[in-house]
Amino acid sequence: MTATFYATTPIFYVNAEPHIGHAYTTILVDVAARYHRLAGDDVRFLTGTDEHGEKIAKAAEAAGTTPQAYVDQVSQQFRDTWDRLGITYDGFIRTTESRHQKIVQDVLQRVYDQGDIIYGEYGGLYCVKCERYYTEKELEDGKCPQHDLEPEYRSEANYFFRMEKYRPWLKEQLETNPNLIRPEGYRNEVLAMLREPIGDLSISRPKERVPWGIPLPWDEDHVTYVWFDALLNYWSDLESQGLDDRYWPHVQHFIAKDILKPHGVFWPTMLKAAGIPLFQHLNVHGYWLVEDRKMSKSVGNVVRPLELEQRYGNDAFRYFLLRDMSFGLDASFHELGLAERINADLANDLGNLLNRTLGMLGKYRSGVVPSFGPLTAEDEALRDAFTSLPNAVMREVEGLHFDRALAMVMEAVAAANKYVSDQKPWELAKDEAQSERLDTVLRGCLEALRCASILLDPVMPGKMQELRAQIGVSGDVILDDASHWERLEAGSATEPGEPLFPRVDLEALKATMDVAGGSEEASEAAAPALEHKPEITIDDFAKLELRVGTITAAEDHPNADRLWVLTVQVGPETRTVVSGIKAHYTAEQLVGTTVILVANLAPVKLRGVLSQGMILAAEDAEGNLSLAGLDRSLPDGSEVR
């Protein structure tokens, strides 16, 4: 009896090139899919690209091309990357495909017809100066708390999905099914979101503003905004091919934690409204925290994991990613950690087991696979260590504990190394009377390698096939082959080759990291083009009144923990300025500092404190701040022009 496995990655937004985040999710699903295929399950693995929206239309324009040509190109880039990483997706869906668009429209129409999509007359009380809506509660005496203005009633010209209506239902689903979202921490987060109203969801944009999208079937002036377009891919891919009966009942999604809300809240309510059964699992993983190299923080200094994939090889890279992250938690990505993992597990333990086995086999048995003699207790222990693994490994894979699954296999490999030391084939070889014993020991090592190669095949498909080739096994394998000990053919020839996983020279690596400090790559990181604002005239600029000021005090904001309430001396005037630089400057650093103040900015209340001006600071792409000042001392109050 075979099971069915249908897993998805998110479809990736094509406004940027693939990076480690995309790659990790995709590799994860690939590994899971490969394990299930190995187990004989009916598998479907879906990925794809999300190709609509304003950003893409603009990016295409900037690139001097049409949106379609643009998304064709970037989507292809994703597929090229997946090919390089050995991703075996069964389906690749693009939101610009007509099969997808048609189904999105069908579903929208259905949900609309049953009254769950309404025109956005919600609107509400809108403060023109703030450019935002206020709830009754937020207003002070019916007026905007910032501008003391009477807000006006406005309605957005959008359609809304009545999501709030399904909140109790979703809550109940989560409460009755603890495995719906896993690991548990993320389930709790979603439950927390559902404790308070989730509101209705804006699902459209005016076509005149965003022409690059799927038109609403009942209103050609609006296009679908992201959610119904993107999320429905998981369903549309199946339905458009008549595969929904076969796979949908088994669907599970894999995502990174940053898109928990759309998948944990929006998506299930959308499914409910559309009359589509809920998914089985939403599997949420953490981030790879990619650390800066030593010292410098300059751009381009960052280790780019996908470059390391090419340097260390795809299989080793996949192994590292799966082995060193426990599902759901964040993990840190160090090149040194990757290298150490490769040496310890792959080169020293597994690779060397192959090497020493084939070495002895060549020396003592001309490289020919021997037969087993009678098995001793030690032989049986080794056998059992491996043949019990397929079930255990699958169990861990199903529970998303890929790290544990791999650790279990490597434990068995370590046991095989110990077996070699204990049995000492090199001594058996010296005694003709021990010939059968030597056969048995060498054969045991070969079987261990064969089993390991199957158990690790989903993670390192290329290298494991290579391993099997070296021990004389060709063709496809199935997981069950690893449950049996005597699957090699006695008398067949082995074909020793290059070491499977060359050791990484850690000393040399450390040396380059110390010396380079990242500078080598810094220069080649092309700075992205600057985005410019509309040109202004000198008269526009003259409207600004910039003055030198001195910070005389910095106090905590009573009602916000990321804001400073600064007292700034500007000549004869003393101003209060609320500033969001608390994460970057301490009070000690600020007091006495000379700053440049926008002195004629309209005062504004920020969380209850009146701010009379704004302090200038520079901010880089990574969010680092530096206050603008003067390079020689001038009295405060001086004007800056």
Added chain:
RNA sequence: GGCGAUGUAGCUCAGCUGGUUAGAGCGCACGACUCAUAAUCGUGAGGUCCGGGGUUCAAGUCCCCGCAUCGCUACCA
């Protein structure tokens, strides 16, 4: 401020429903072996399980109060 996560050996982390002297891998020290990619095998050193209270016969594991780091969020004129 609200919500949440994390904090266990030098490093990376396991420790499910509380139960014998707290674990693994790497690194380190010493020893063994020599078939092997200076690999392997064995032994050992090393921990106030963030801190403080509490519940219990018993707490890394449950409760309360803190601290630190991170994330989301409010906010950043």
